[in-house]
Amino acid sequence: xxxxxxxxxxxxxFVIIVVTIVILSLLLSTFFMDYAFSTKxxxxxxxxxxxxxYIEMYSMGLIDQRxxxxxxxxxxxxxxxxxxxxxxxxxxxxxxxxxxxxQERWQEQKLTEQEFIQILKxxxxxxxxxxxxxxxxxVLTVGVPLRINNRxxxxxxxxxxxxxxxxxxxxxxxxxxxxxxxxAGLSVVLLYWMSRRISNPLIQMNEISRExxxxxxxxxxxxxxxxxxxxxxxxxxxxxDSLEKLEDMRRSFVANVSHELRSPxxxxxxxxxxxxxxxxxxxxxxxxxSISLSEAQRLSKLIDELLDLTQIESxxxxxxxxxxxxxxxxxxxxxxxxxxxxxxxxxxxxxxQDEHCWVEADADRIQxxxxxxxxxxxxYNRENGKLIIKTWKHRDKAYVKIQDQGPGIPKEDIVxxxxxxxxxxxxxxxxxxxxxxxxxxVKKIIEQxxxxxxxxxxxxxxxxxxxxxxxxxRPDRTSR
Numbered sequence: 001x002x003x004x005x006x007x008x009x010x011x012x013x014f015v016i017i018v019v020t021i022v023i024l025s026l027l028l029s030t031f032f033m034d035y036a037f038s039t040k041x042x043x044x045x046x047x048x049x050x051x052x053x054y055i056e057m058y059s060m061g062l063i064d065q066r067x068x069x070x071x072x073x074x075x076x077x078x079x080x081x082x083x084x085x086x087x088x089x090x091x092x093x094x095x096x097x098x099x100x101x102x103q104e105r106w107q108e109q110k111l112t113e114q115e116f117i118q119i120l121k122x123x124x125x126x127x128x129x130x131x132x133x134x135x136x137x138x139v140l141t142v143g144v145p146l147r148i149n150n151r152x153x154x155x156x157x158x159x160x161x162x163x164x165x166x167x168x169x170x171x172x173x174x175x176x177x178x179x180x181x182x183x184a185g186l187s188v189v190l191l192y193w194m195s196r197r198i199s200n201p202l203i204q205m206n207e208i209s210r211e212x213x214x215x216x217x218x219x220x221x222x223x224x225x226x227x228x229x230x231x232x233x234x235x236x237x238x239x240x241d242s243l244e245k246l247e248d249m250r251r252s253f254v255a256n257v258s259h260e261l262r263s264p265x266x267x268x269x270x271x272x273x274x275x276x277x278x279x280x281x282x283x284x285x286x287x288x289x290s291i292s293l294s295e296a297q298r299l300s301k302l303i304d305e306l307l308d309l310t311q312i313e314s315x316x317x318x319x320x321x322x323x324x325x326x327x328x329x330x331x332x333x334x335x336x337x338x339x340x341x342x343x344x345x346x347x348x349x350x351x352x353q354d355e356h357c358w359v360e361a362d363a364d365r366i367q368x369x370x371x372x373x374x375x376x377x378x379x380y381n382r383e384n385g386k387l388i389i390k391t392w393k394h395r396d397k398a399y400v401k402i403q404d405q406g407p408g409i410p411k412e413d414i415v416x417x418x419x420x421x422x423x424x425x426x427x428x429x430x431x432x433x434x435x436x437x438x439x440x441x442v443k444k445i446i447e448q449x450x451x452x453x454x455x456x457x458x459x460x461x462x463x464x465x466x467x468x469x470x471x472x473x474r475p476d477r478t479s480r
Contacts, residue, residue, distance in 0.1 A: 005202055009195040017187045025180045032172050036165050037140065040079075041126045044142040044158040047075050051156060055085055055094070056148045072096040080164050082139075084157040085146060090116050093154065106134070119143045119155040128162060138162040197225070201233050208240070217244035249419065261302070264295030305437045308368075312444040319362040319448060323472045326366065326400060327357045327391055333370045334389075337378060345384040353392035360472040365445045372438040373402045373465050380406035380463070388464075397451075398471040403464035409457040417455065418443045442467075 051071065058068045072083050076098060084106065085094035090113065095106040115132060118125055125143040130136070139159040146154040201221055208219045217240055221233040271288040274280035280288055334341070334348060341348060359366075377387055385405035392399055409417065417439050446453045446467050453467035 006195050006199040009199060010191055013191045013195065014188065017191070018184060021180045021183055021187075025176050028176050029169075029173055032176075033169055036169055036172075037128070040140055040160060040165055041142055043079060044081065044140070044160060045124060045126075045144060047079060047081075048142060048144040048156045048158050051075070051083070052144070052147055055146060055156065058094075059148055059153075068094070069096060075158075079158075080160055082159040084159070085154060086111055086116060086157070087154045088120065088152075109134075116143065116155045119145050120152055122152060131159065135159065140165065198229060201225075201229050205233070205236050208236075212240070212243065215247070217247055261299065264299050267295050268292045305441060308441055312441065312448065319365065321360055322363055323358055323360050323475045324363045325356045326359050326361075326398065326469065327352050327355070329363070329367055329370060330389055330391070330400070333367065333374055336371075337374055340378050341387065344378065344381060346378065346381055347384070347386045349386060349388045351388070351390040353390075356474065357391045357393065357398050358472045358474050359398045359469040361449055361469050362445075365448075366469065369442045369445050369467065370400070370402075372442050376438065376465075377402050377404035377406075377463075380404060382406060385462075393471050396471050398469045399466060400469070401464055401466045403462060405462040408459040408461055409455070409463055410459065414455060414457060 054063065054068055054071050057063045058065065073096075075081055075083070076096070082098075083094070083096040084092050087093045090111040092106050092109045092111065097106070112132065122145055124145075125141075127141045127143075129138055129141075131139060131141050139161055141157060141159045143155050143157045145152045146156050201223075204221050208221060211217075211219055220237045220240060223230050223233045223237070271280070271292045275285055275288065330350070334350075374387075381387060381404040386403075387405075388401070388403040390399075390401040390403075419440065442465075443453055449469065451468045451470070453465065455463065455465055457463040
């Protein structure tokens with residue numbers, strides 16, 4: 001029950017709105033009822049006080065009973081009231097009612113002490129009920145003191161049927177509840193629209209995520225709002241773009257790795273088979289074995305890079321920090337690449353700010369970074385080009401720069417060069433083509449040291465990689 005988010009939104013909002021409307025309707029009904037009774041009571045009290053002078057004149061013989069009753073009729077016409085005037089002992093001295101039978105029945109009746117004692121003390125009373133059973137239907141009764149010659153001589157009571165007040169309230173109640181029903185109906189329409197607007201992107205994301213699970217990353221969520229749901233849709237689409245790009249790179253990488261593995265394996269198997277079958281002359285066997293060894297080393301390097309990247313990304317790549325001279329590392333790395341440098345006629349320019357540049361880092365991992373960057377600089381440098389290497393210190397940082405004079409990297413590719421399996425020049429093949437893992441490993445190692453790496457490249461002029469390391473003081477001889 002209520003499994004879909006649309007249904008839950010509809011039910012939740014509808015219950016909240018209905019409860020709110022009902023509570024407001026009840027509060028309004030109560031408010032209007034209290035207001036109607038209090039307004040009626042104030043009118044009756046005002047009219048009773050205005051009658052006091054006429055009753056005083058009647059008691060003094062200044063006006064006759066007919067004139068007094070004419071005032072009573074006017075009040076009765078507007079307020080539908082029964083009027084009693086009692087003396088100080090509680091006897092009804094004057095009684096007026098539209099019904100003459102009631103008028104004659106009430107005259108000379110004696111009120112109980114509880115019914116008029118508060119009035120004789122100068123208080124005004126307001127009651128709702130049958131007034132001691134004297135009325136067949138509930139009435140609103142007000143009682144005010146009767147003052148003659150500025151002294152309280154009795155009480156004036158005005159009784160108005162409650163039914164008249166309620167009849168007026170029923171019309172108000174009907175309008176309130178009609179408004180409540182219409183509001184509820186409009187709310188349902190609005191709720192349906194809002195719930196659909198909120199739930200549709202979520203439903204769409206759910207459907208598209210199922211397609212993602214099946215390998216289809218083409219669909220996107222339609223963004224129709226700028227609220228949190230809209231932001232979620234934007235982020236969802238960004239995730240889909242990343243997944244699609246990653247899937248494309250994965251497929252490309254699988255194809256490249258398959259080719260990289262197949263080519264050396266084919267060569268190795270071919271040469272070994274030729275040696276075993278004696279189809280290769282004895283004087284050529286050493287050359288074939290050397291080629292097989294080179295291909296096997298290439299395979300080993302590819303597998304090592306894959307394992308390194310997996311360990312780095314899984315967090316199983318602890319750093320062994322020590323203080324060492326990065327300049328010395330660069331010298332050794334250049335010596336290891338001397339043959340390749342000479343084959344391309346590359347001129348190496350080394351510019352060290354100081355003879356030694358001491359840093360605190362994992363020496364093996366930084367060696368891996370330098371080798372990877374040098375490998376790229378040699379591989380993509382032009383024939384007889386320059387390889388520029390600089391180191392310097394600034395504040396608490398040491399910086400290493402490795403620059404080539406290769407073809408450069410297009411601007412649209414620079415943001416992607418750190419991604420796994422990404423290759424800028426996909427037209428290269430064989431030994432000249434990279435595996436798309438070196439720079440990704442470099443960036444991960446530098447980030448693991450909590451440092452930064454930058455790239456500056458211009459087409460036709462070359463590329464420069466700069467990375468930072470934590471600078472350190474020269475270690476004492478005793479601690480080395």
